[in-house]
Amino acid sequence: xxxxxxxxxxxxxxxxxxxxxxxxxxxxxxxxxxxxxxxxxxxxxxxxxxxxxxxxxxxxxxxxxxxxxxxxxxxxxxxxxxxxxxxxxxxxxxxxxxxxxxxxxxxxxxxxxxxxxxxxxxxxxxxxxxxxxxxxxxxxxxxxxxxxxxxxxxxxxxxxxxxxxxxxxxxxxxxxxxxxxxxxxxxxxxxxxxxxxxxxxxxxxxxxxxxxxxxxxxxxxxxxxxxxxxxxxxxxxxxxxxxxxxxxxxxxxxxxxxxxxxxxxxxx
Amino acid sequence: xxxxxxxxxxxxxxxxxxxxxxxxxxxxxxxxxxxxxxxxxxxxxxxxxxxxxxxxxxxxxxxxxxxxxxxxxxxxxxxxxxxxxxxxxxxxxxxxxxxxxxxxxxxxxxxxxxxxxxxxxxxxxxxxxxxxxxxxxxxxxxxxxxxxxxxxxxxxxxxxxxxxxxxxxxxxxxxxxxxxxxxxxxxxxxxxxxxxxxxxxxxxxxxxxxxxxxxxxxxxxxxxxxxxxxxxxxxxxxxxxxxxxxxxxxxxxxxxxxxxxxxxxxxxxxxxxxxxxxxxxxxxxxxxxxxxxxxxxxxxxxxxxxxxxxxxxxxxxxxxxxxxxxxxxxxxxxxxxxxxxxxxxxxxxxxxxxxxxxxxxxxxxxxxxxxxxxxxxxxxxxxxxxxxxxxxxxxxxxx
Ligand SMILES: Nc1ncnc2c1ncn2[C@@H]1O[C@H](COP(=O)(O)OP(=O)(O)O)[C@@H](O)[C@H]1O
Ligand SMILES: [Mg+2]
Numbered sequence: 001x002x003x004x005x006x007x008x009x010x011x012x013x014x015x016x017x018x019x020x021x022x023x024x025x026x027x028x029x030x031x032x033x034x035x036x037x038x039x040x041x042x043x044x045x046x047x048x049x050x051x052x053x054x055x056x057x058x059x060x061x062x063x064x065x066x067x068x069x070x071x072x073x074x075x076x077x078x079x080x081x082x083x084x085x086x087x088x089x090x091x092x093x094x095x096x097x098x099x100x101x102x103x104x105x106x107x108x109x110x111x112x113x114x115x116x117x118x119x120x121x122x123x124x125x126x127x128x129x130x131x132x133x134x135x136x137x138x139x140x141x142x143x144x145x146x147x148x149x150x151x152x153x154x155x156x157x158x159x160x161x162x163x164x165x166x167x168x169x170x171x172x173x174x175x176x177x178x179x180x181x182x183x184x185x186x187x188x189x190x191x192x193x194x195x196x197x198x199x200x201x202x203x204x205x206x207x208x209x210x211x212x213x214x215x216x217x218x219x220x221x222x223x224x225x226x227x228x229x230x231x232x233x234x235x236x237x238x239x240x241x242x243x244x245x246x247x248x249x250x251x252x253x254x255x256x257x258x259x260x261x262x263x264x265x266x267x268x
Numbered sequence: 269x270x271x272x273x274x275x276x277x278x279x280x281x282x283x284x285x286x287x288x289x290x291x292x293x294x295x296x297x298x299x300x301x302x303x304x305x306x307x308x309x310x311x312x313x314x315x316x317x318x319x320x321x322x323x324x325x326x327x328x329x330x331x332x333x334x335x336x337x338x339x340x341x342x343x344x345x346x347x348x349x350x351x352x353x354x355x356x357x358x359x360x361x362x363x364x365x366x367x368x369x370x371x372x373x374x375x376x377x378x379x380x381x382x383x384x385x386x387x388x389x390x391x392x393x394x395x396x397x398x399x400x401x402x403x404x405x406x407x408x409x410x411x412x413x414x415x416x417x418x419x420x421x422x423x424x425x426x427x428x429x430x431x432x433x434x435x436x437x438x439x440x441x442x443x444x445x446x447x448x449x450x451x452x453x454x455x456x457x458x459x460x461x462x463x464x465x466x467x468x469x470x471x472x473x474x475x476x477x478x479x480x481x482x483x484x485x486x487x488x489x490x491x492x493x494x495x496x497x498x499x500x501x502x503x504x505x506x507x508x509x510x511x512x513x514x515x516x517x518x519x520x521x522x523x524x525x526x527x528x529x530x531x532x533x534x535x536x537x538x539x540x541x542x543x544x545x546x547x548x549x550x551x552x553x554x555x556x557x558x559x560x561x562x563x564x565x566x567x568x569x570x571x572x573x574x575x576x577x578x579x580x581x582x583x584x585x586x587x588x589x590x591x592x593x594x595x596x597x598x599x600x601x602x603x604x605x606x607x608x609x610x611x612x613x614x615x616x617x618x619x620x621x622x623x624x625x626x627x628x629x630x631x632x633x634x635x636x637x638x639x640x641x642x643x644x645x646x647x648x649x650x651x652x653x654x655x656x657x658x659x660x661x662x663x664x665x666x667x
Contacts, residue, residue: 050350053561076562083556089419092552092608095329099337103550104562112330112337120331133329136608158559 001028002159008058018044031186031193033203036213037081042196050081076104080158084165088137094148101155122157143174159208163195204251228252302479345604349617356624360397399522400624402530406583408619411594412610413576416548423581424595428485432492433463434584439496443503453529456585464577517590517642526586533582541612589643592649
């Protein structure tokens with residue numbers, strides 16, 4: 001099981017510090033969900049975990065070794081990342097896009113193998129994209145497009161999968177589809193998943209481990225049921241709310257209060 | 269799961285890469301991604317369990333052949349284009365003031381046949397024909413590489429100042445008299461690199477792609493053209509004549525001295541472009557995705573740029589700026605193969621066909637007039653450029 005961990009991580013763009021002195025242990029084989037207000041550094045943290053940016057201080061450790069000391073391709077065979085809102089080149093087919101997920105497994109002299117073909121076919125099947133394989137990505141609906149990108153990350157066959165807001169721009173039914181798919185990848189293949197989500201209720205449902213970020217630091221982490229309280233949500237998101245058990249899953253459910261809808265009849 | 273596999277040559281670059289801003293992913297040729305709620309998917313919500321690979325055997329989507337993905341359409345197009353190019357090449361060797369029967373042309377290449385025929389084919393016409401083949405391949409492959417990295421068909425070397433830089437350097441060599449000591453290929457390479465460096469520093473350093481590069485490139489192009497014009501006004505009569513004969517892109521009178529350096533350059537750089545194509549494909553997905561797929565982004569972009577600039581510079585040094593080949597050939601190839609980016613090999617073959625065919629036309633369209641090949645490719649390419657501009661404006665990415 002690949003273990004990924006951040007130690008004293010400080011991340012900055014030029015000289016603007018975005019994440020400071022952050023320690024995080026990603027539980028192997030589980031689903032970790034990162035939440036937090038806009039611009040609190042979630043994407044930045046995910047990029048650092050995938051070696052897309054170099055820390056100012058501290059390190060990301062992959063099985064105990066600093067990720068920046070490992071060869072790029074070796075990292076790419078262990079950690080897959082789907083950045084926020086990726087843009088596909090005009091006219092690329094789903095099959096070609098998903099096939100590129102295989103590049104960390106390819107060499108100069110063997111650019112395509114039967115294993116590649118099978119991995120792509122399996123990724124297409126797992127995401128329900130097999131019938132759309134020959135369609136251009138830019139002619140798909142938002143949900144199909146997102147599934148095509150996820151299929152690319154799945155075809156990479158990495159034990160760790162990082163997803164940055166995989167449900168953004170999708171309608172509710174397709175959000176649930178994508179989240180169920182991610183859960184399948186975790187439960188069936190035992191992949192470690194780290195994803196950034198916007199919706200707190202979905203995060204509570206799908207997370208084994210919840211990481212709540214605020215201003216580049218971890219405000220709270222752990223089992224969603226233990227972590228998510230009305231006080232925490234108020235502190236982190238500046239939102240007055242009530243937290244009740246989700247009627248379906250019994251995980252915490254955040255019901256926002258607002259100026260026009262203050263707390264009235266308290267029945268619970 | 270964490271067994272350390274030895275890195276392959278592609279992984280050689282483990283050097284840390286500086287962080288590039290997210291702006292790198294900006295595309296200008298593509299219309300912005302619609303950020304709207306979508307209509308229900310035709311495929312409907314998918315059920316993972318229902319289509320597990322174990323339950324439904326995976327269909328053969330893209331079989332592997334000799335370590336490469338099978339793309340029948342690309343292979344067929346390459347074969348057709350190569351045959352057509354070879355046909356035009358042989359015609360070019362056969363036709364002329366002393367026509368040689370087509371059947372005698374191929375043997376004459378290996379110096380077998382009548383002495384007169386061998387002399388005409390091998391010594392008189394072959395260098396010019398080979399220069400055409402190599403120049404076409406070099407310009408087109410260079411354009412294919414550059415258009416793919418920038419994701420913009422207009423960002424081809426003859427639009428963005430690389431061609432113009434090479435031209436200015438070579439004309440400076442002729443006019444200022446240091447051309448003979450340094451040699452045309454060296455001067456062309458130096459000028460092309462300088463032109464590319466100017467574009468890179470002014471537009472590309474922060475990773476911007478697309479139209480910004482094109483606009484800055486056109487500016488650099490004009491600066492180089494002005495410098496060339498100024499040099500011409502300072503030139504003596506015979507120097508100006510030599511420079512002008514070369515300025516339009518001309519295969520006339522090219523001998524073995526032009527073929528050799530270009531042949532070596534193409535023999536090294538074309539395979540390099542083919543080997544780097546995998547990295548180029550990943551770069552088109554944006555820097556973050558590419559890096560996530562194990563591509564050393566900065567190194568890959570640097571090497572691809574270098575290959576592209578070197579190809580176009582050597583070709584310009586050999587035949588002058590044969591206009592529009594690096595713009596049009598990759599676009600034609602991309603449409604023939606129906607791919608999302610120009611394929612390098614098919615582009616090179618298309619470029620060869622384009623230049624060899626244009627030269628054949630140039631030689632026989634107006635007998636008695638020595639029409640430079642650049643005039644013909646320019647006329648063909650200008651129409652093509654207009655079409656592209658109209659199309660990209662219609663798609664809403666014209667500026
Ligand atoms: N490429 C970049 N260059 C400079 N600043 C950036 C860049 N990406 C993000 N930032 C800044 O870093 C902060 C955190 O961004 P991000 O990690 O994307 O937040 P989140 O994903 O939590 O919304 C923001 O203030 C954002 O403006
Ligand atoms: Mg984000």
